[in-house]
């Protein structure tokens with residue numbers, strides 16, 4: 001059962017990154033779009049994700065619930081040492097979730113729309129930035145259980161080059177996912193090209209941030225290269241991700257868009273796999289070599305049993321319904337810009 | 342403000358904020374399902390308009406409920422890591438099931454909000470019902486988690502260790518049933534009266550009268566039935582509290598001295614120093630009856646409880662008075678409304694009844710907030726009753742006061758925006774939903 005629970009945890013994080021990430025990305029794209037094109041981006045985004053918006057964000061809740069029920073020590077340790085970035089991320093989630101809904105449901109369309117839009121775009125940037133920072137900090141070895149000053153316990157646990165670069169990398173990945181995702185939703189050649197350019201922009205961004213991550217890891221003596229390339233799984237994953245990226249760009253220039261999304265999804269999955277595979281089961285690494293492990297710091301047998309069953313039972317209901325939802329709205333998309341539903 | 346007080350205040354603020362949205366999220370889908378059903382059955386367009394207008398409101402509330410709920414699931418750890426480290430695996434069962442309920446709710450909401458004219462009309466209707474059923478389920482589940490804090494079960498506490506965990510037993514703890522029942526009814530009372538009040542106001546103003554009358558009737562029917570049931574379920578809760586948390590009951594009633602045939606106090610200002618209550622109306626024997634169903638029985642007072650385990654008496658007492666007061670007032674309004682429906686039809690057309698409903702708009706939500714204050718403040722100083730003190734659970738991180746100020750500002754602005762948007766929805770009814 002422990003492994004069932006861990007699989008669910010990993011899968012929810014992955015799905016949150018892919019689905020939630022694509023919709024953070026849509027907001028990030030808005031931030032990097034010239035004024036004139038913003039409206040089209042917004043409409044495309046809305047018709048693409050309106051109906052599954054709530055569901056995309058449920059993956060985060062599932063991951064958190066798994067953590068606090070199944071791995072309470074990990075949950076409470078991260079909550080203490082990463083209190084500040086978690087709080088900022090939460091503020092981002094609040095701002096985003098409400099702004100997204102408000103702008104579509106406000107009965108009167110007036111200047112308030114600008115307010116909702118800017119809040120949405122800015123928080124779409126902040127939230128994944130801090131998600132990345134949190135993930136980066138967990139494995140960076142900067143969390144110090146012996147810390148005795150405010151700065152070392154609550155600030156330097158997360159504020160350092162490595163985790164900030166991971167944050168920026170996450171932002172770029174989200175932007176990339178969203179651009180690729182939106183290419184499939186566009187109605188005309190002009191928009192398609194625009195999103196292709198965006199995809200390119202974020203792709204390059206991700207590469208630059210990736211280099212930044214490795215540099216920061218090197219400077220801060222985090223054995224990232226060893227984690228990623230020191231084992232077969234990592235090497236295969238990185239090579240296949242790179243190949244699929246080349247393939248994806250080839251298809252894009254050919255104007256074939258059918259396979260783009262699965263390929264982009266594959267790349268992100270491979271990135272998550274390489275970065276988590278090597279130091280599994282340890283997901284929090286402390287300064288001085290201590291760690292928290294999914295295997296050693298899980299709840300008691302009975303709890304894991306119950307949690308695993310609840311998750312399995314849940315997926316029997318959730319997955320078919322979710323697929324049907326996505327399928328129905330793929331088959332017959334919402335009218336772009338229709339406010340009436 | 343010290344960090345401990347700040348953490349408690351932030352928790353109280355976040356929960357107090359979230360509960361408003363969760364009540365609406367649990368109950369409005371049922372109102373919509375009724376209106377939607379009438380539309381499908383009668384083809385009267387006004388019912389479709391009502392359903393659509395409500396569903397816009399629900400989308401706004403749902404989004405706010407979802408983000409505030411997300412915040413809560415982090416806050417449990419951010420503010421109370423000492424608690425979650427031990428409690429998570431024990432009371433986690435309802436949360437893991439709740440995850441499923443939320444998920445289904447979110448999916449069904451996608452179908453319902455965006456599914457007009459796309460699906461078979463009864464399938465579409467049904468997805469709306471699913472939103473309501475899964476919302477209720479998640480509410481009941483999360484209350485079961487809270488009930489566990491009041492009435493811990495499903496583990497052995499030996500030398501500070503939490504052993505032999507049984508998550509199923511923990512979920513079905515002693516407080517589970519009475520709290521879940523009372524909370525579910527409360528959600529119907531609060532939402533019913535709030536919605537009925539708003540529509541009553543619009544009828545009085547003579548705007549889109551048919552539209553608002555239909556809406557009013559649906560909301561009032563649910564709210565009034567629930568308001569008549571609520572005191573009965575409150576009585577079950579009180580008897581339950583008397584057995585499992587005598588300290589809470591004593592604080593609710595500011596009952597300082599253990600006695601037989603104890604009197605029920607109405608109002609009054611407790612003096613915790615002198616251990617007496619001034620200016621209260623006393624109903625002799627009624628507290629014994631409320632607590633144990635027998636006018637002669639003995640009711641434990643605070644004198645039997647070690648002083649370091651006393652909850653704050655004044656707050657708990659006032660909150661209880663407010664809840665019961667509101668409950669009685671709404672029950673009265675409901676009785677009048679049913680009289681009007683069955684015996685005195687002409688009352689329905691006279692403004693005083695509608696004015697009563699307008700006046701009662703906030704009462705349900707005030708009672709909900711007060712009721713939770715009774716439950717949560719009355720549990721102090723324990724976070725897990727009799728097992729762990731709230732002070733031992735709080736985060737070691739300093740400066741929580743700033744976090745509290747920040748969240749206060751955020752929730753205050755959100756509240757303002759939501760009210761503002763709701764106002765605009767209602768103002769636009771004539772243009773958007775009911776053009777006649």
Ligand code: HDD
Nearest residue numbers: 520524527530572575576578579665668708709712713716
């Ligand atoms: C519309 C809302 C509403 C109304 C009219 C009432 N209540 Fe209530 N009450 C609640 C809403 C509520 C609540 C917010 O839902 C609480 C908080 C926790 C809970 O389970 O329900 C609650 C808690 C609560 C508790 C504490 C339960 C516990 O800690 O386990 C008691 C003893 C009562 N109530 C009793 C009453 C009585 C005797 C009422 C008579 C009129 C009454 N309530 C009306």
Ligand code: HEM
Nearest residue numbers: 349352353356357360483486487713714717718723724731
């Ligand atoms: C939504 C309805 C609820 C409201 C309005 C509410 C209200 C409150 C209030 C006023 C406090 C502060 C008490 C004090 O410090 O004196 C509090 C504390 C707390 N509540 Fe609740 N509560 C609700 C439901 C829940 C649920 C469902 C849970 C958990 C599963 C929960 C967990 C806590 C915790 C952990 C604390 C902090 C520790 C403590 O003060 O004992 N509450 N709540």
Ligand code: HEM
Nearest residue numbers: 362363366367402403406407410411413414443476480483
């Ligand atoms: C008595 C207290 C509570 C009740 C009755 C309640 C009920 C609900 C309901 C009905 C919803 C659906 C959203 C909506 O309709 O607006 C919701 C959302 C949510 N609640 Fe609560 N809740 C309570 C307390 C809590 C607590 C203590 C937590 C966290 C530990 C929590 C976590 C959540 C989460 C994560 C969501 C978002 C789910 C989504 O996106 O649909 N709730 N709550």
